[in-house]
Amino acid sequence: MYILGMETSCDETSVAVVCAEGESLQIQANIVASQIETHRLYGGVVPEIASRAHIEAITNITAEALSAAGISPKDIGAVAVTAFPGLIGALLVGVNFAKSFAYANNLPLVAVNHIKAHVAASYLGETPPRPPFLALVVSGGHTSLFDVTDYTDFREIGATRDDAAGEAFDKI
Numbered sequence: 001m002y003i004l005g006m007e008t009s010c011d012e013t014s015v016a017v018v019c020a021e022g023e024s025l026q027i028q029a030n031i032v033a034s035q036i037e038t039h040r041l042y043g044g045v046v047p048e049i050a051s052r053a054h055i056e057a058i059t060n061i062t063a064e065a066l067s068a069a070g071i072s073p074k075d076i077g078a079v080a081v082t083a084f085p086g087l088i089g090a091l092l093v094g095v096n097f098a099k100s101f102a103y104a105n106n107l108p109l110v111a112v113n114h115i116k117a118h119v120a121a122s123y124l125g126e127t128p129p130r131p132p133f134l135a136l137v138v139s140g141g142h143t144s145l146f147d148v149t150d151y152t153d154f155r156e157i158g159a160t161r162d163d164a165a166g167e168a169f170d171k172i
Contacts, residue, residue, distance in 0.1 A: 001077035002028070002069070004101070006058070008094030009086025009114045010140060011035040011045045013057040017069035017076075018124070025124050029068035033057035051089035058097050073105045083111035085142075115142050116154055123151065 001021075007014040016030040035053045039045045066072060081098035083091065095111075102109040119135040122128060135146045135154075141163035146154045 002071055002075050003078050003080055004062070004065070004076045005080045005112075006062070006094045006098050007082045007114075007117075008054045008058065008090045009082045010090060011039055011050050011053075013054045013061060013094075015058070015061045015065040017065050017071065025128075027124055028071070029065040031061040031065045031068065033061050045087070047087045047089055050087055051093055054090055054093035058093060062097075062101070073101070076105060076107055078102075078108045078110055079105075080110040080112050082114045082117065084113060086114050115144060116146075118142075119146055119148060119154060120151075 001019070003018045003020055005014075005016045005018060007016075012035060013033040014031065017028040019026045019028050033053070035045075035050060038049060038053060042049075079098050079102040081094050083095055099109060101107070115137055118137045118139055122135070129148075131148050131150050131153075133148050134157075135148050137144045137146065142159075143163065144159040145157050147157050148154050
């Protein structure tokens with residue numbers, strides 16, 4: 001089954017196509033529209049500008065991802081989208097586009113937790129980890145340590161009170 005994934009939680013618009021067969025997950029396409037140069041002018045992410053940039057990018061990069069994967073919307077089995085946490089305006093762009101795409105193509109829609117998705121992304125590697133394991137998420141406003149007991153069962157066991165580590169890593 002092909003899954004169309006969309007991510008618009010902050011300052012990048014990303015659309016990917018993943019082929020899921022049994023326990024095998026293969027990335028067929030991953031298109032990213034970065035906003036780094038735009039936000040650099042302001043010394044940080046401006047939420048309203050980020051939201052508008054997502055609106056401008058999402059249709060084209062969705063088409064580009066489908067084309068790069070060599071499939072059409074009729075080949076998709078489900079749509080996944082980052083639903084929380086993140087910049088509310090940016091999330092609304094992705095969620096509403098994903099809802100519309102799913103509805104128009106009679107597909108199930110899966111809401112994705114942005115932080116847990118950082119851990120789950122490791123399942124897409126060549127040698128994915130097998131639970132149980134500890135996972136460190138250092139990205140943007142999130143620096144957390146998770147006890148991963150099963151593929152979808154995570155428990156946060158620690159986190160920073162500020163976002164300095166995640167923001168520093170995010171800007172590297």
